[in-house]
Amino acid sequence: xxxxxxxxxxxxxxxxxxxxxxxxxxxxxxxxxxxxxxxxxxxxxxxxxxxxxxxxxxxxxxxxxxxxxxxxxxxxxxxxxxxxxxxxxxxxxxxxxxxxxxxxxxxxxxxxxxxxxxxxxxxxxxxxxxxxxxxxxxxxxxxxxxxxxxxxxxxxxxxxxxxxxxxxxxxxxxxxxxxxxxxxxxxxxxxxxxxxxxxxxxxxxxxxxxxxxxxxxxxxxxxxxxxxxxxxxxxxxxxxxxxxxxxx
Amino acid sequence: xxxxxxxxxxxxxxxxxxxxxxxxxxxxxxxxxxxxxxxxxxxxxxxxxxxxxxxxxxxxxxxxxxxxxxxxxxxxxxxxxxxxxxxxxxxxxxxxxxxxxxxxxxxxxxxxxxxxxxxxxxxxxxxxxxxxxxxxxxxxxxxxxxxxxxxxxxxxxxxxxxxxxxxxxxxxxxxxxxxxxxxxxxxxxxxxxxxxxxxxxxxxxxxxxxxxxxxxxxxxxxxxxxxxxxxxxxxxxxxxxxxxxxxxxxxxxxxxxxxxxxxxxxxxxxxxxxxxxxxxxxxxxxxxxxxxxxxxxxxxxxxxxxxxxxxxxxxxx
Numbered sequence: 001x002x003x004x005x006x007x008x009x010x011x012x013x014x015x016x017x018x019x020x021x022x023x024x025x026x027x028x029x030x031x032x033x034x035x036x037x038x039x040x041x042x043x044x045x046x047x048x049x050x051x052x053x054x055x056x057x058x059x060x061x062x063x064x065x066x067x068x069x070x071x072x073x074x075x076x077x078x079x080x081x082x083x084x085x086x087x088x089x090x091x092x093x094x095x096x097x098x099x100x101x102x103x104x105x106x107x108x109x110x111x112x113x114x115x116x117x118x119x120x121x122x123x124x125x126x127x128x129x130x131x132x133x134x135x136x137x138x139x140x141x142x143x144x145x146x147x148x149x150x151x152x153x154x155x156x157x158x159x160x161x162x163x164x165x166x167x168x169x170x171x172x173x174x175x176x177x178x179x180x181x182x183x184x185x186x187x188x189x190x191x192x193x194x195x196x197x198x199x200x201x202x203x204x205x206x207x208x209x210x211x212x213x214x215x216x217x218x219x220x221x222x223x224x225x226x227x228x229x230x231x232x233x234x235x236x237x238x239x240x241x242x243x244x245x246x247x248x
Numbered sequence: 249x250x251x252x253x254x255x256x257x258x259x260x261x262x263x264x265x266x267x268x269x270x271x272x273x274x275x276x277x278x279x280x281x282x283x284x285x286x287x288x289x290x291x292x293x294x295x296x297x298x299x300x301x302x303x304x305x306x307x308x309x310x311x312x313x314x315x316x317x318x319x320x321x322x323x324x325x326x327x328x329x330x331x332x333x334x335x336x337x338x339x340x341x342x343x344x345x346x347x348x349x350x351x352x353x354x355x356x357x358x359x360x361x362x363x364x365x366x367x368x369x370x371x372x373x374x375x376x377x378x379x380x381x382x383x384x385x386x387x388x389x390x391x392x393x394x395x396x397x398x399x400x401x402x403x404x405x406x407x408x409x410x411x412x413x414x415x416x417x418x419x420x421x422x423x424x425x426x427x428x429x430x431x432x433x434x435x436x437x438x439x440x441x442x443x444x445x446x447x448x449x450x451x452x453x454x455x456x457x458x459x460x461x462x463x464x465x466x467x468x469x470x471x472x473x474x475x476x477x478x479x480x481x482x483x484x485x486x487x488x489x490x491x492x493x494x495x496x497x498x499x500x501x502x503x504x505x506x507x508x509x510x511x512x513x514x515x516x517x518x519x520x521x522x523x524x525x526x527x528x529x530x531x532x533x534x535x536x537x538x539x540x541x542x543x544x545x546x547x548x549x550x551x552x553x554x555x556x557x558x559x560x561x562x563x564x565x
Contacts, residue, residue, distance in 0.1 A: 076451060089444070105452035106452065113434050
């Protein structure tokens with residue numbers, strides 16, 4: 001039973017067809033990688049799944065539920081967590097409050113006008129646990145704006161986890177990270193992938209070969225190859241797409 | 249001392265000073281000044297409500313005075329229709345302004361930034377011109393209130409009674425309510441959406457619902473400020489609902505420090521006192537008032553609030 005099931009997704013901007021009949025499904029406990037050259041339509045696909053963009057045609061199902069017409073916030077409520085290619089955090093909030101607010105979204109109504117949210121121990125404990133898991137426990141009190149780039153990538157992931165997602169969309173989580181930071185994040189994701197199925201857009205091939213159970217190659221909005229990482233590595237179409245880029 | 253305690257302490261000092269001001273001014277022979285203080289407190293109530301959407305919500309509205317006007321005319325029209333209980337009149341003002349906010353907010357919040365500002369301005373002007381067209385209630389010229397609202401027949405809520413303390417009580421209640429809302433779950437979502445609306449959506453919050461709720465709450469509070477303004481002036485006119493008045497409220501927030509409740513109260517007092525003092529000294533007082541505002545904005549970025557709590561940023565909740 002697939003947790004995320006995308007069927008025949010199509011999207012055009014004028015004459016540019018950014019997604020053409022893209023189908024893809026990810027089963028429980030699997031990490032599925034989406035790769036392709038720049039401009040292949042990877043982020044556009046992620047945007048359609050998370051609801052930033054509406055597809056022209058096709059269906060998106062999450063855990064059996066059709067979420068194609070849902071606005072972003074309802075997709076999140078339905079269990080879809082995502083990170084952004086460019087870090088998207090709440091700059092004036094502390095690191096802990098960034099995660100606590102995300103936890104609040106799944107902890108009953110937020111139309112509450114009394115009682116200090118910052119003093120809710122349930123939310124704070126959950127946020128602390130998640131910060132420990134992504135390695136930001138010692139940064140809990142500082143403002144998100146004061147984090148380093150690498151730490152903000154980790155906070156992105158922490159925010160996505162706080163919603164207790166059934167599925168994670170990770171849009172280039174390693175973007176801009178150094179080797180050590182990349183490995184640290186890969187370790188965290190390796191630890192998570194058996195718990196939460198994920199769709200991973202990434203350029204870091206080391207991370208992909210370590211994490212992914214399956215790979216889909218997207219070129220000009222079309223799926224040109226799919227299979228296990230090893231199959232895709234030897235696929236002529238996939239190799240052609242990367243035109244000599246080192247694929248090992 | 250934590251920022252939170254500093255805020256509560258400052259508020260305590262402000263409210264105690266306001267509580268003892270009337271007898272003090274009376275003793276100094278400055279009794280006429282209580283009228284100015286009432287004017288400043290009423291502006292502060294309206295500006296505090298505006299701060300919920302501007303400071304906490306990050307939505308800059310140029311139509312907030314429409315709600316002040318609706319509150320004032322709820323009182324005037326209610327009185328003309330024979331309703332004189334102030335509590336009943338307040339309920340009318342809350343219902344009218346709440347519905348107006350719900351409808352205009354639902355449309356305006358389809359946009360953000362400069363477009364939100366323009367749409368709120370348009371709705372504000374709509375309310376203003378509607379009020380000027382009320383020929384039966386004075387039209388352009390406004391309407392003198394020959395009878396005023398009472399509290400079950402008592403004149404305690406009039407100038408001849410204890411209207412000063414009624415307004416002070418409403419100011420205190422407004423401060424407390426907005427303080428609680430800001431720090432509650434609701435306020436946290438509102439601030440999160442101000443920082444990054446897309447992020448808040450992806451967390452699972454319908455930003456639109458939270459913003460609309462804030463817009464309605466702010467409009468309802470502003471209508472109470474308008475109602476009490478009419479009661480104090482014993483007069484209503486559409487000028488309360490002009491967009492210039494909305495601009496004054498925004499100026500108060502900037503002067504006081506956006507997002508700061510104590511700063512907003514100080515901002516309201518600053519504006520009223522400076523206008524009054526300058527106005528008394530020379531007729532061309534605006535020549536000085538304008539540059540003065542520029543200086544405050546340039547050299548006190550966080551507004552008067554930074555004088556209260558040095559080191560506290562503008563983003564104080």
